[in-house]
Every structure is written in C-alpha cells, then in structure tokens.
Amino acid sequence: MQNILEVQDLVKHYRQVCAVDGISFSLAEGMCFGLLGPNGAGKTTTIEIMEGILKPDRGQILYRGRPIDSEFKKRAGIQFQNTSLPDHLTVSETIRLFQSFYPEPRPFNEIVEICSLSDILSRDNKKLSGGQRQRLLLAIAIVPQPDLVFLDEPTTGLDPQARRNFWDLIRRIQTEGATIVLTTHYMDEAHMLCDQIGIMDHGKMLEIDAPQAMLDRHFEGVLVRIPFDEPKRIDFPLPEGTVVRNDAIELTSTRLDETVRRLITLGLSLDGLSVHKPTLEDLFIKLTGNTLRA
Ligand SMILES: Nc1ncnc2c1ncn2[C@@H]1O[C@H](COP(=O)(O)OP(=O)(O)O)[C@@H](O)[C@H]1O
Ligand SMILES: [Mg+2]
Structure with missing residues (x-):
C-alpha cells in the first residue's frame, strides 16, 4: 500500500530550543498513528509541520509522494490543541459556518450523527462540557471530508468516560477510511487507539512501532x-x-x-x-x- 504521508528529516528550532530534532517516518493509508511523549517533547511542533501550518527549518512532508500543497490542505482535517470556538453561536450554527468554508462539505446530518451532537445542537458553544467541546472540534475537523485527520491532544482534560466516547468516535472516523494522526501523553490511549506510535522526547523520535510489538521487543x-x-x-x-x-x-x-x-x-x-x-x-x-x- 502507498504511504499517504512521508515525514522526512524534520528540524525546527525556536531560538535556542530545538523543538524537533531530525525526525523521519511514514504513514500507511488508513492507519491511526500516535505521537506519544511528555509535555515539551515536540509533538505539537511536529504535527503542525505535518499539517502544513508550520514551516520546518529543514526537511519536508510528502503527501501521496508530493510536497504538500493547497490540494493537501483541502484533504486534511485539523483539530488544534487550543482552538477557540466562535462566540455567540450554537453547535448547529458552528457546523453550518464551517460547512460554508468548503465547496463540498460533508452533509450536516452525517456530521451530527458521527460526532453524536444531536442532543446539543441548540446549545451555545460557551456552555459545552469538555467532552462536548472536543466532539464539536472533531466535527469541524471532518467537515471537509478529509482523508487525513490531525488531532492534537484531543482528550487532554476529559474525564475517563468522555475519553472512551471520544476513542469510539476516532475509531469510527478511521473505519470510514480516514488516516488519523494524533498526539497524546496518555499511554493507555496510545495503546488502545493507535496502530503505530512514535515515542518522542526532547524533539527526538525514540521508537516507532506498533504498541505491542514495541513492548515485546523491550520486555x-x-x-x-x-x-x-x-x-x-x-x-x-x-x-x-x-x-x-x-x-x-x-x-x-x-x-x-x-x-x-x-x-x-x-x-x-x-x-x-x-x-x-x-x-x-x-x-x-x-x-x-x-x-x-x-
Ligand atoms: N512558539 C514557540 N516559541 C518558543 N518555543 C516554543 C514554541 N512552541 C514550542 N516551543 C518549545 O518547543 C518545545 C516543544 O514544544 P511542543 O512542540 O509544543 O511540545 P509538546 O506538544 O510535545 O508539548 C518546548 O520546549 C516548547 O517550549
Ligand atoms: Mg502539544
């Protein structure tokens, strides 16, 4: 199978800090890939370079064999680590707003169903719980019918039940054919969700493999x-x-x-x-x- 994304030798500095220090890996289409590491490891910097939002000092990202371009941006769904939702809008208005940004958005009812939003459609964005908010952010990310979905710490701060519900959602989107890239500092989450994980620390990739294979190799x-x-x-x-x-x-x-x-x-x-x-x-x-x- 062709790799959907190739990450080649990324380096990114912020002044003296080397946030990403020469990392390379590739993603097979349809997999769920997790970047795992503690705070400050370089996960957000890496995923933002993969999303085409941040320019690396060195290295490149290939999408289906070619450097990422405007076509890639149409095919990628992104959930940021700290997104602010538009004020004074309901959940339903927010989804419709984001639909208006794309020529061929995913149908409204489908988004609502996938992300289990039907009970809170008329709720103000400001009144959402942590789990509801993450579901809405994921809904926004899948509006463009992406074949790649990027999620930066999607479950940080959620209670255990909300995290489990969110895992089901991510699996559902993966089942529909999307390739998922997520970051997390929860090891159980990485183990449960991801076909492959990359363990990062201090900007370096320490290991890449399927979670169980990695454990079997070391213990x-x-x-x-x-x-x-x-x-x-x-x-x-x-x-x-x-x-x-x-x-x-x-x-x-x-x-x-x-x-x-x-x-x-x-x-x-x-x-x-x-x-x-x-x-x-x-x-x-x-x-x-x-x-x-x-
Ligand atoms: N905009 C920035 N300016 C300066 N330093 C930054 C910036 N963003 C990240 N860093 C630094 O780069 C390193 C990696 O950060 P980040 O990629 O956010 O890690 P993670 O997402 O794993 O917590 C950290 O040392 C962080 O302080
Ligand atoms: Mg981060």
Whole structure:
C-alpha cells in the first residue's frame, strides 16, 4: 500500500530550543498513528509541520509522494490543541459556518450523527462540557471530508468516560477510511487507539512501532516492583537486570515463582510487591529514566 504521508528529516528550532530534532517516518493509508511523549517533547511542533501550518527549518512532508500543497490542505482535517470556538453561536450554527468554508462539505446530518451532537445542537458553544467541546472540534475537523485527520491532544482534560466516547468516535472516523494522526501523553490511549506510535522526547523520535510489538521487543515477562524507602542502601547483590529506582527496585521475570523465591532467599521483605504486564509508561521510563507525566 502507498504511504499517504512521508515525514522526512524534520528540524525546527525556536531560538535556542530545538523543538524537533531530525525526525523521519511514514504513514500507511488508513492507519491511526500516535505521537506519544511528555509535555515539551515536540509533538505539537511536529504535527503542525505535518499539517502544513508550520514551516520546518529543514526537511519536508510528502503527501501521496508530493510536497504538500493547497490540494493537501483541502484533504486534511485539523483539530488544534487550543482552538477557540466562535462566540455567540450554537453547535448547529458552528457546523453550518464551517460547512460554508468548503465547496463540498460533508452533509450536516452525517456530521451530527458521527460526532453524536444531536442532543446539543441548540446549545451555545460557551456552555459545552469538555467532552462536548472536543466532539464539536472533531466535527469541524471532518467537515471537509478529509482523508487525513490531525488531532492534537484531543482528550487532554476529559474525564475517563468522555475519553472512551471520544476513542469510539476516532475509531469510527478511521473505519470510514480516514488516516488519523494524533498526539497524546496518555499511554493507555496510545495503546488502545493507535496502530503505530512514535515515542518522542526532547524533539527526538525514540521508537516507532506498533504498541505491542514495541513492548515485546523491550520486555520479556512481567514487571515485578518492590517499594523501598532507601533502595540505594541495599548492600547485597540483587538478581541480574534489577533496576534500582529512588523508591523501589524493579525487575522483569518470565518465571514469577522462581523470581519470588529468589527474592525471599535474599532476605528481602516483599511487602508492597506488585506485578504487572509492562505498559508504554514502563517503556518510556526504561528509555528515558523519566515518567510521561513528569
Ligand atoms: N512558539 C514557540 N516559541 C518558543 N518555543 C516554543 C514554541 N512552541 C514550542 N516551543 C518549545 O518547543 C518545545 C516543544 O514544544 P511542543 O512542540 O509544543 O511540545 P509538546 O506538544 O510535545 O508539548 C518546548 O520546549 C516548547 O517550549
Ligand atoms: Mg502539544
């Protein structure tokens, strides 16, 4: 299958800050791609360059093999991180306003149905909840019947139920054939929604792959964690591969019974021991030493 988008060697500086530091990847048509990383990682800068809104200092974006042009802008639906909605308009008026900007907008009823807006059509934009607002912003993004949809942190600040509803919406749009590019700092969201993710930190792309493939490559077995007040003061040898953190020790295990027996033999107190399947959060910590929320 042809790649719908090629991202080639992007670099972007803001004065001394290198916001994006030489990143390249490609997107297959129809996939959901997630840029994952903590605040300041360079996600917004990257996605805005991909949208054609920001000019990179170096590198380029190819849309279906050609540099992005006005045709691309007609085919892209964009939901910005901090969009202000027009004041004194209802949801329905807002959709109609954005429809008037395009020669062949998606039909009104279809937009309303896809984004579940029928109950709030006459509500003033200013009176929307966080989840309703995000649904309206997504509705605006799909007005031009885009084959590429860009969403910058679409679920930040939403409560868990609103986030789940929004995930359903994104899947629905993907099912209809659109390629989705989103940014998030929620690792569970990236894992649930995305066919491929790119993990970013300090402007660099650390890893690109399908979420589970990425985890399988980095972790074998389960993660065992034992909290400690001062783990650095442990003065006997720990099993190979044990990572000593500020407040705990961590190790992976493919044979949990053996690992636990071993830890008991060492005389360690197993109070508070927890076991879980490695997540993207664990992977991010492994790659950078930091948490995604930091
Ligand atoms: N307009 C700007 N002027 C100066 N610095 C900026 C600007 N936009 C972003 N930056 C800096 O670039 C880096 C990446 O920012 P951004 O792309 O917004 O990251 P993210 O979306 O992952 O939080 C940060 O250090 C940020 O402070
Ligand atoms: Mg951002």
